[in-house]
Amino acid sequence: MGRADARRAQARDTRQAGKSGGIRRLFTWKKLLGTFFGIILLGMGAFGALYLYVDVPEANAMAKRQSNVYQYSDGTVLARTGKGVNRQIVNLSEVPEKVQHSFVAAENKTFYDDQGVDLKGTTRALFNTLSGKGKQGGSTITQQYVKNYYLTQDPTVSRKLKELVIALKVDRDRSKDEILAGYINTAYYGRGASGIQAAAQAYYGVDAKELNVAQGAYLASLLQAPSQYDWATATDTGKRLVKERWAYTLDNMVEMGWLEESERAGLEFPVPQKPKPAQGREGQAGYLVEAANKELEKQGVTEADREAGGWTFTLTVDKKRQDELEKAVDAQLESKLDREGDEIDATVQAGATSVDPETGEVVALYGGEDYVKHYFSNATRQDYQPASTFKPLVLAAALENGSTTQDGSLIGLNTVYDGTSRRPVVGSDTPFAPQNEDDRSYGPISVQKAMNSSVNSVFAQMIVDVTPAAVKETALAVGVPDKNFPERPAVSLGTMNASTWDMAGVYATLANHGQKVTPHILRSAEHRDRVIDPDEPKREQAVSRASADTVTQALTGVVDAGSGRAADTSAYDAAGKTGTAEENKSAWFAGYTPELATVVALFGEKDGGGKQVSLTGTANSGRASGGGFPARIWADYTLGALGGGSDARFDLEDVERGEAPAPPTPSQTPSEEPAPSQAPTTPSEEPSETPSETPSETPSSSSPPPSPSATTPPVTPPSKSPELPPSPDDDTQPGERPGSNAAASDQ
Incomplete structure (x- = not known):
């Protein structure tokens, strides 16, 4: 190798050595360690800044959202409601x-x-x-x-x-x-x-x-x-x-x-239960929730409060009795209807309310076939007339006020009235001559038998004897809600509006010996931040015990031997009254045992509740009277709700028998006594399905006929048409409608 080649090799080696030394000088362990700690410090500084910058925010909406739980009296979940979060x-x-x-x-x-x-x-x-x-x-x-x-x-x-x-x-x-x-x-x-x-x-x-x-x-x-x-x-x-x-x-x-x-x-794997559909408002749940929400509003739990969620609402409803009521309606009514193929069956709506007469707790409620199909609750609706279920209150008012007949006889169960159909009432400024069902005339008849067969003419005269104002006062005291019903004789036929809920409270008051019973369905409302225990309703004496117990005695006769015999059974002691509104637009059975007061009604409804129609022809049964489907539903439910029966008996005191007038001389016998051919075989309110069981309403030999002054004093025929009870879809007031002596067929 020449000198020139050696110099070039030496220069090359020098350059390579310089590069290697420069890299070593650049990436020394000190510099690497410093960089590492610098990154850490930079990260810590960034995290510190982030820690100072990020605050704990408000909770997100979904995390705070809760459902509300509605549960039966035993804690079983009835329904959950809320905005999409369970x-x-x-x-x-x-x-x-x-x-x-x-x-x-x-x-x-x-x-x-x-x-x-x-x-x-x-x-x-x-x-x-x-x-x-x-x-x-x-x-x-x-x-x-x-x-x-x-x-x-x-x-x-x-x-x-x-x-x-x-x-x-x-x-x-x-x-x-x-x-x-x-x-x-x-x-x-x-x-x-x-x-x-x-x-x-x-x-x-x-x-x-x-x-x-x-x-x-x-x-x-x-x-x-x-x-x-x-x-x-x-x-x-x-x-x-x-x-x-x-x-x-x-x-x-x-x-x-x-x-x-x-x-x-010792632990074994706990296999979960099968999934169940979310508990919403289908079936009867929606009606129960709706009724509870109405009471919650009165207790200060607003809709806004409920929308916030997190509430547990415990109802008074007994799950077993609720199930029995639903089964009874299905067995006695729904199973017999052809809602898809029959125009009349499609209009039938059932409603019911059952109350504990000691506490006022609603233990069962039936609002309709299904809340998601029929949102309007038939249990609490107040757009139909309670019809002849009001007649016991006419008697209660007479007893409470010590009222007498036109001849001064004290009114009680034995008092005899003239049961002639279309008989003009005596002593009223408003003419009224109501027609009995099927235009049947009964002649002299005791108050007890008139109640058994729901004789319109008797109770029309009785309300005149008591005065409509006094009857209204008693009705409001025991719980009838409509304060605006007119003080006229036609009110005796129940021409005001009321719901099964209202009438269940009325009949529970009678069962409770006259002490006021106010139905309620809410037992408690609990939230993490708030607990509400509803106040107990006041329990004042609405009518005297003697008056209430006398009415109960009368109503046992309706069940034992009158229009309510479909509700009769030896399994329990029962009292009740049938009711069928004008033109057969509603049919009722209101009754009670010592332990349970229940009102069942059918309503003829078309176009989603906008029009009231006749129930006649329901399930091909002819006239749908209160002694038919409602009484049978009532009996089926009551038997199940009482566990197959009860030994409890009515404890009745000071029952007012009233005064039976002395027998008149032959010349005083009322000329209105119907001939045998005038009296149909079917008494008022008796279901057409059971004509063979119809009791005779002709007074027995032991029942003295009325004196002329008691029931049929000479009167001048009215100068204008007798009063007619108003139809729910007719605004014409009683006494103002055209016509002669044709009155309501309300029973």
């Missing part, structure tokens, strides 16, 4: 301690000792998010609570960083119990259930406070993959995985000292 927040104290520990064991064993974050898990989650692998686990219970309660489920870096900061602050400011309670109340468990209370109901049909440790471990295991681990829909792999996680959870509890090894060994 959640009911419970205090941690309501969750068994071992169930609490099962969630910690499943998700975050160090929960009680950590600072609210898992840096390793969070770093892994951030890396996976940045690398596109999606959302990953590893968060603490505190972090999951923050995500559910304050943030969203979005798998973004910014959300994860906020979660980390907020979790640190929440752990600093709140107790572990508060955090754990928030976590189990906000988590989603599948089956539409958010929160542990809804989950306990959805999977095991119990409240959270009733969960055992095995069930709690399953619910805790679910949170990892609710849809995959739901036993009812899980694949074989899903079932294997959830059982493994269930065992893992219990093993962790043993490790942490929260569960004895011996108890763990």
